[in-house]
Amino acid sequence: MNISININGETVTRxxxxxxxxxxxxxxxxxxxxxxxxxxxxxxxxxVVQMDGQPLKSCTALAAMCEGHEIRTVEALEVDGKLDxxxxxxxxxxxxxxxxxTPGMLMTTRALLDENPDPTEAEIRMAISGSxxxxxxxxxxxxxVRWAAENAEAEVQS
Amino acid sequence: xxxxGDRPIGFGPLKRKEDARFIRGKGNYLDxxxxxxxxxxxxxxSPFAHAKINSIDTSAALALPGVAAVITAKxxxxxxxxxxxxxxxDTQAVLAGDKVRFQGQEVAAxxxxxxxxxxxxxxxxxxxxxxxxxxxxxxxxxxxxxxLIRDDKDGQLDxxxxxxxxxxxxxxTDKAFAEADTIVSRDIIYPRCHPAPLETCGMIADFNPExxxxxxxxxxxxxxxxxxxxxxxxxxxxxxIRIKCNDIxxxxxxxxxxxxxxxxxxxxxxxxxxxxxxxxxxxxxxxSTGFARDYIMKSDICAKDGKITGLRVDVxxxxxxxxxxxxxxxxxxxxxxxxCGSYDLQASxxxxxxxxxxxxxxxxxxxCSFRITEAVYLVERxxxxxxxxxxxxPIDLRMQSFIGTEQFPxxxxxxxxxxxxxxxxxxxxxxxxxxxxxxxxxxEEKRARGELMGIGISFFTEGVGAGPRKHMDILGLxxxxxxxxxxxxxxxxxxxxxxxxxxxxxxxxxxxxxxEELGIPPEDVEVRHGDTDKSPYGLGTYGSRSTPVSGAAxxxxxxKVRDKARAIAAQMLETRPEDxxxxxxxxxxxxxxxxxxxxxxxxxxxxSGDSLPEGMEGGLDAQVIYDPPNLTYPYGAYIAVVDxxxxxxxxxxxxxxxxxxxGVRINPMxxxxxxxxxxxxxxxxxxxEVITFDEEGNCLNGSFMDYLIPTALExxxxxLGATVTPCPHHPLGAKGVGESPNVGSPPAIVxxxxxxxQPLGVNHVDMPCTPARVWAxxxxxxxxxx
Numbered sequence: 001m002n003i004s005i006n007i008n009g010e011t012v013t014r015x016x017x018x019x020x021x022x023x024x025x026x027x028x029x030x031x032x033x034x035x036x037x038x039x040x041x042x043x044x045x046x047x048v049v050q051m052d053g054q055p056l057k058s059c060t061a062l063a064a065m066c067e068g069h070e071i072r073t074v075e076a077l078e079v080d081g082k083l084d085x086x087x088x089x090x091x092x093x094x095x096x097x098x099x100x101x102t103p104g105m106l107m108t109t110r111a112l113l114d115e116n117p118d119p120t121e122a123e124i125r126m127a128i129s130g131s132x133x134x135x136x137x138x139x140x141x142x143x144x145v146r147w148a149a150e151n152a153e154a155e156v157q158s
Numbered sequence: 159x160x161x162x163g164d165r166p167i168g169f170g171p172l173k174r175k176e177d178a179r180f181i182r183g184k185g186n187y188l189d190x191x192x193x194x195x196x197x198x199x200x201x202x203x204s205p206f207a208h209a210k211i212n213s214i215d216t217s218a219a220l221a222l223p224g225v226a227a228v229i230t231a232k233x234x235x236x237x238x239x240x241x242x243x244x245x246x247x248d249t250q251a252v253l254a255g256d257k258v259r260f261q262g263q264e265v266a267a268x269x270x271x272x273x274x275x276x277x278x279x280x281x282x283x284x285x286x287x288x289x290x291x292x293x294x295x296x297x298x299x300x301x302x303x304x305x306l307i308r309d310d311k312d313g314q315l316d317x318x319x320x321x322x323x324x325x326x327x328x329x330x331t332d333k334a335f336a337e338a339d340t341i342v343s344r345d346i347i348y349p350r351c352h353p354a355p356l357e358t359c360g361m362i363a364d365f366n367p368e369x370x371x372x373x374x375x376x377x378x379x380x381x382x383x384x385x386x387x388x389x390x391x392x393x394x395x396x397x398x399i400r401i402k403c404n405d406i407x408x409x410x411x412x413x414x415x416x417x418x419x420x421x422x423x424x425x426x427x428x429x430x431x432x433x434x435x436x437x438x439x440x441x442x443x444x445x446s447t448g449f450a451r452d453y454i455m456k457s458d459i460c461a462k463d464g465k466i467t468g469l470r471v472d473v474x475x476x477x478x479x480x481x482x483x484x485x486x487x488x489x490x491x492x493x494x495x496x497x498c499g500s501y502d503l504q505a506s507x508x509x510x511x512x513x514x515x516x517x518x519x520x521x522x523x524x525x526c527s528f529r530i531t532e533a534v535y536l537v538e539r540x541x542x543x544x545x546x547x548x549x550x551x552p553i554d555l556r557m558q559s560f561i562g563t564e565q566f567p568x569x570x571x572x573x574x575x576x577x578x579x580x581x582x583x584x585x586x587x588x589x590x591x592x593x594x595x596x597x598x599x600x601x602e603e604k605r606a607r608g609e610l611m612g613i614g615i616s617f618f619t620e621g622v623g624a625g626p627r628k629h630m631d632i633l634g635l636x637x638x639x640x641x642x643x644x645x646x647x648x649x650x651x652x653x654x655x656x657x658x659x660x661x662x663x664x665x666x667x668x669x670x671x672x673x674e675e676l677g678i679p680p681e682d683v684e685v686r687h688g689d690t691d692k693s694p695y696g697l698g699t700y701g702s703r704s705t706p707v708s709g710a711a712x713x714x715x716x717x718k719v720r721d722k723a724r725a726i727a728a729q730m731l732e733t734r735p736e737d738x739x740x741x742x743x744x745x746x747x748x749x750x751x752x753x754x755x756x757x758x759x760x761x762x763x764x765x766s767g768d769s770l771p772e773g774m775e776g777g778l779d780a781q782v783i784y785d786p787p788n789l790t791y792p793y794g795a796y797i798a799v800v801d802x803x804x805x806x807x808x809x810x811x812x813x814x815x816x817x818x819x820x821g822v823r824i825n826p827m828x829x830x831x832x833x834x835x836x837x838x839x840x841x842x843x844x845x846x847e848v849i850t851f852d853e854e855g856n857c858l859n860g861s862f863m864d865y866l867i868p869t870a871l872e873x874x875x876x877x878l879g880a881t882v883t884p885c886p887h888h889p890l891g892a893k894g895v896g897e898s899p900n901v902g903s904p905p906a907i908v909x910x911x912x913x914x915x916q917p918l919g920v921n922h923v924d925m926p927c928t929p930a931r932v933w934a935x936x937x938x939x940x941x942x943x944x
Contacts, residue, residue, distance in 0.1 A: 017274065020274075032183075033187075033189070033190035034182070034183015034185075036187070036189075036356075036407070037189070038356040038357065038407075038440070039440040040440045040441055040861065041440065041441075041861045041862050041863045043862035044440075044862060046356055073183065074181075074183035075182065075183045075184075077181075077182075083181070087181040090177065090181050091174070091178075091181060092173065094174065094828070094830075096177060096180055096181065097408075097663065097831060097832075097835065098356070098405075098407050098660055098661025099176065099177075099179075099180030099181075099405065099661065100185075100187065100356045100357045100407030100408060100661075101356055102180050102181060106181065121875075124870070125870040125871055126870075126871065128869070128870045129869040129870050129871045130869075131869070132356060132867050132869060133356070134354065134355055134356045134408045134835070134839075134867070135408060135831070135835045136831060136835055136838075137833075137834030137835045137836075137838035137873055137876060138834075138838065138869075138870040139834045139873070139875055139876055140831060140834065142875075
């Protein structure tokens with residue numbers, strides 16, 4: 001079937017099988033391999049993208065279901081060479097090591113801050129509890145989200 | 159510290175160079191790679207733990223449009239690849255031909271135009287299995303009536319995986335126990351768990367039939383060693399094999415071995431003549447790749463006059479169906495015999511018996527430093543049990559028994575020579591951060607109210623940085639590492655490593671080592687690794703060996719360049735080399751610091767048309783292979799505070815204090831990140847993570863639905879501290895540290911759980927301390943995991 005999905009502001013049209021998972025659709029589109037696949041039971045969150053601003057595990061959505069929706073991936077966080085504060089915060093606070101969970105974490109926490117610009121530590125931990133990180137022990141991720149919350153004006157400037 | 163603005167040139171909390179690509183989704187992990195003409199491979203796996211294979215019918219799969227080939231053991235036999243050697247000098251079936259020996263074992267491989275069709279085709283392969291009774295319980299593996307698993311091996315009449323291995327001295331240990339005034343015995347299990355890196359294992363094999371060149375894209379932790387193995391197995395010359403490891407989404411020991419899927423992808427590419435990509439899914443990763451631990455340990459510990467005097471351990475090691483344990487050749491139980499821990503013992507004795515069972519192979523993985531996780535868990539649990547028996551504070555017993563600072567270098571009764579340590583000081587730092595006395599007070603008050611609060615201690619000594627070539631090799635390859643440093647005419651440099659980062663920050667910290675030694679800013683030092691055509695030979699990253707071995711190599715190669723620079727500077731300054739002194743980035747005339755040459759001036763000269771000292775070649779570069787004289791022995795003092803819900807037996811790790819001493823810290827920010835991650839693993843292992851099997855050998859934890867990994871909700875904010883006791887034999891005084899937190903933390907948490915349950919008279923609980931298991935212990939029915 002032929003489907004069109006708006007990904008990062010551009011319409012991507014491809015002929016796919018109905019069973020094609022969104023994660024594969026996104027990754028098979030040239031250049032969008034930032035979205036990762038870490039499990040097969042919808043637990044790890046490495047594949048989180050935003051659909052209409054809400055975090056979505058893209059391994060648990062069929063591409064065909066996303067026609068007409070707006071998908072945003074990690075590649076769209078940086079605008080005109082300016083990092084999203086959440087990207088900057090992850091760098092400042094050493095909130096990534098191997099980097100494999102990072103895109104999903106970034107998209108999850110971007111959605112959190114859009115809804116709740118000043119989250120408590122408990123709110124941050126709850127928000128990212130659908131994402132597994134094997135490297136960081138989470139502590140610096142929490143710190144990075146706080147950094148981004150406290151430096152939100154950086155985004156406004158862009 | 160020399161600095162450019164707030165950026166350190168050399169050691170310090172430099173932010174990571176790697177981050178730029180990862181935060182933009184521009185990393186280059188294995189599955190991101192797409193080659194022209196690439197096809198996909200999927201693997202059919204055994205539903206049985208133990209079964210004879212009567213026949214495999216692949217005709218329906220082959221008939222499916224889009225399927226290019228189906229490979230079985232018969233096809234591999236013609237290539238001599240049906241079985242492969244393991245790191246432990248055993249053999250492992252690549253694809254099962256005669257029978258299957260664990261659930262999830264590789265039986266056939268399908269190559270198709272896309273991964274969806276490849277998996278469709280798996281459903282169409284018809285295998286006729288004849289189930290056999292499975293060996294699940296390692297304690298019964300050597301029973302007379304136990305089914306023989308390895309009937310493929312000539313002369314193998316039972317399920318013994320390797321000869322019983324011993325360390326220490328039995329006689330003197332018996333004497334220590336005979337003279338002791340307190341003896342405690344425990345059966346302690348370190349259950350099977352799994353490193354589960356977030357990125358699973360995989361391979362893209364690209365064989366060029368015209369040239370005979372084999373390019374392998376594969377995120378593994380030891381690319382050079384893998385290349386040598388493939389050369390032997392496939393009969394190709396090493397220069398015709400190129401392994402490229404790009405970004406790796408975590409390794410944690412899972413990506414050290416060669417897996418059957420890799421060999422199948424190579425065979426597939428040779429057969430199909432196009433690149434073949436294989437990426438396993440999570441269930442395949444958990445069920446078939448290298449597990450960790452699975453040690454069943456029977457132990458006695460004794461004390462005399464308030465001091466620990468002796469320890470003996472009798473281990474049954476469950477190695478699964480093939481012994482593919484990754485460890486140095488002469489160490490079949492890894493470094494388990496470091497089990498004397500941080501204590502000045504009179505005597506100790508260790509015996510390890512390894513058996514085959516109908517389970518996946520593995521054993522050494524998951525930040526274990528070659529079985530030191532098991533050793534530290536054992537000794538720290540036993541010391542805690544001894545303290546309980548003696549009615550003495552567990553910290554007091556440790557303090558009274560520690561190896562004294564003046565005793566280093568210290569030779570243990572099992573033959574290790576610890577390099578340095580100040581254990582009393584580090585323990586006191588941890589007690590201060592924890593507010594230990596106040597915690598005990600709080601605990602007393604809570605106990606009076608019927609609340610269950612526990613405080614658990616772990617004081618560990620690690621042994622990392624394998625290793626000296628006279629003792630340590632893997633498959634005959636000395637455990638050394640290379641470094642190649644080239645300073646360009648512009649003064650920027652490239653350092654190539656045989657170490658292979660999987661997130662540990664090598665691209666940043668190794669640049670810092672060059673910066674520290676040569677004064678070239680770290681952003682001008684490019685760190686390269688992971689391409690066997692371009693980096694010097696060495697054994698890779700595991701066992702926390704990168705800093706001890708590769709880090710030393712980079713320091714030494716930098717000093718070689720610095721020495722050459724000195725000779726050039728002497729000529730430039732018209733003086734003798736011995737009249738020059740070094741400050742970071744510059745040679746200057748002793749007694750007249752205003753006259754000197756910077757490393758940039760010298761580099762320019764080295765490449766210019768100007769003359770050089772007689773006999774000296776132009777350019778500024780050097781290469782070394784570093785052979786470490788000993789391991790490094792970092793250590794740490796950990797204190798866990800847990801609350802156990804009396805109604806549900808749910809354990810919460812409320813606080814975790816970790817004071818690590820890894821000698822000189824190259825980048826404290828990165829060290830702390832390593833420790834956070836390892837502590838989270840420790841929380842998982844202690845409370846949640848386990849791989850178990852039912853009586854038929856069905857794996858009960860083969861996905862993230864039931865192999866539980868801690869999320870941000872289960873991990874506390876870790877409270878870290880540091881002491882610095884440099885390694886005397888390391889060029890930088892640095893010790894490894896990456897695995898310390900996983901090694902040290904599980905015993906602290908389990909000791910805390912048992913401490914919490916003291917009012918109920920509980921003196922033992924096995925990991926993982928799930929609510930069900932803790933509840934059973936609270937009812938007096940503690941049962942080990944199966």
